[in-house]
Amino acid sequence: MDNEVLEAVRDLLPGIADDARATEEARRIPVQTIRALTDAGVFRMLQPVRYGGTESDPVHFFETVRALSGACGSTGWVASVLGVHPWHLALYPDRAQAEVWGENPDTLICSSYAPVGTMRPVAGGYEVSGVWRFSSGVDHADWALLGGVLVGANGETVDFTTMLVPRADYEIRDIWDTVGLRGTGSNEIAVDSVFVPSHRVMRNFEFSQLRGPGQEVNTGPLYRIPFAAVFTTAIASPVVGVVAGCYETYLATMRDRVRLSLGGGRFAETRYAQVTVARAASEIDASILQMDRNIRALYGAAAAGEEIPMRLRLRARRDQVLGTERALDAMEKLFKTAGGQSLDRGNPIERAWRDAHAGGVHVANDTERALELYGRGAFGLPVEDNMV
Known part of the structure; x- marks a missing residue:
């Protein structure tokens, strides 16, 4: 099936590229860009059909993210992060989904998954307080998915959760000023003693077990693939897209460049230049081919009703x-x-150099952690981690 959203997005790419520097200067994505991405259907790709989404093949979503990231790293990053949250919300109870999308299917959701919020049980739910950093695209969202720690009567940690909080219940603090991905507007969220009802809270353990109450109403295979694979690919794809876009820019820029030193001559005619582009192109291709292969395999297993093997989940990470x-x-x-x-x-x-490296430091790109888990699985040792 063709990626119709990508075809619509391609018409936007020249303008997004032209606005990339202004986006950096503003430290957030322009409202008109978010509106254009919304009209193109980017944010509905992983959203349930029941709420106006298209439940697209996830490979198509990540393909679209890479294309946007090649034009502007910040725009691609925000499109990926805001675009993956409808998939996550689809795992919540239908009551929570209706609260977000019931009146407006284009409502956007931001996040900060670090479990820094303190949750205390009260009648019907929890009282929550905390401060969360790095919420990309927060200014364009009306809800937030926030990580929390459920504490017991003596202050001990009982569980780790992700809760859904409306914009009216949190404060946005404008603190984002970074060396890379400057245009993502990844500002801070603060919550002070806010009530969050139980139907808007889910245990992280449930996500790692590939289950959620939303699967009762969202029955498609899209919602039966691992959270860890979907979310971490949403973080890796903008980085790969930025570099893939930079590669094309590099070719266009360096093709006719004449060296002013080292004997002069056209740069493109040197062995050094030719080997460099060959190596870079292969690394980019390998990244895309392997990640797409794994997402296809996960989606295919879910569509066939098969249990997704741990070896595939580990390979994806x-x-x-x-x-x-x-x-x-x-x-x-x-x-x-x-x-x-x-x-x-x-x-x-x-x-592109700054944006790619900024995206690379996200915890989802922690190489040693993921490779250690793969190695444990390869040796037949038990693997217990929510991010697999």
């Missing part, structure tokens, strides 16, 4: 973190050989 690592390796090769002119602030190659 292995290839996701190594996909990010390969993309960053390619980025280094391109940046190192792009020459002094690419150091100018706002140059697309310089911006």
Whole structure:
């Protein structure tokens, strides 16, 4: 099936690329860009059909994210993060889904999954307080998925959860000022003694077990693949997309460049340049091919009603973190050989270098953690981790 959303998005890419520097300066995605992505259907790709979504093949979603990221890293990042949250909400009780999408299917959801919120049981739900950082696209969302710690009577940790909180119940603090992904507007969320009803809270353990009450009403295979694979691929895909876009920019920029030193001549005619682009292209291709292969396999198993084997879940995490690592390796090769002119602030190659590395530090791209889990599984040792 063709990726119709990607076809619509391609018409937007030149304008998004032209606005990339202004997006950085503003430290957030322009409202008109969010509106254009909404009209193109980006944010409904992983949303249930019951609430106006298209329940698209997840490979198509990540393909679209990579294309956007190639034009503007910040735009691709926010599209991926805000675009993956409808998938997550679809696992919640239908009552929670109706509260978000019942009146407006285009309602957006941001997140900050770090379990820093304190939850105390009260009648009908929980009293919640906390401060969460790094909520990308928060200014465009009306709800937030926030990580919490359920504490007992003596202050001991009882469980880890993710809760759904409306914008009226949290404060947005404008603190985002970073070296990369500057346009994502990943500001801070603060909650002070707010009531969150039980139907808007889910245990993280349930997600790792591939279950959620929303599966009773959202019966498609999209909602039966692992949270860890879907979410971490949503974090890796913008990084790979940024580098893939930079590769094309690099070719266009360096093709006719004449060296002013080292004997002069066209850069593209040197063996050094030719080997560099070959290595970078292979790293990018390997990242995309492996991640897409795994998402297809997970989706295919779910569609066939098969139990998803742990070895596939572990492989998906292995290839996701190594996909990010390969993309960053390619980025280094391109940046190192792009020459002094690419150091100018706002140059697309310089911006891609910053954006790719900023995305690479996300906890979802923790290479050692994911590879350790894969190694345990390969040796037949028990694997107990919510992020697999």
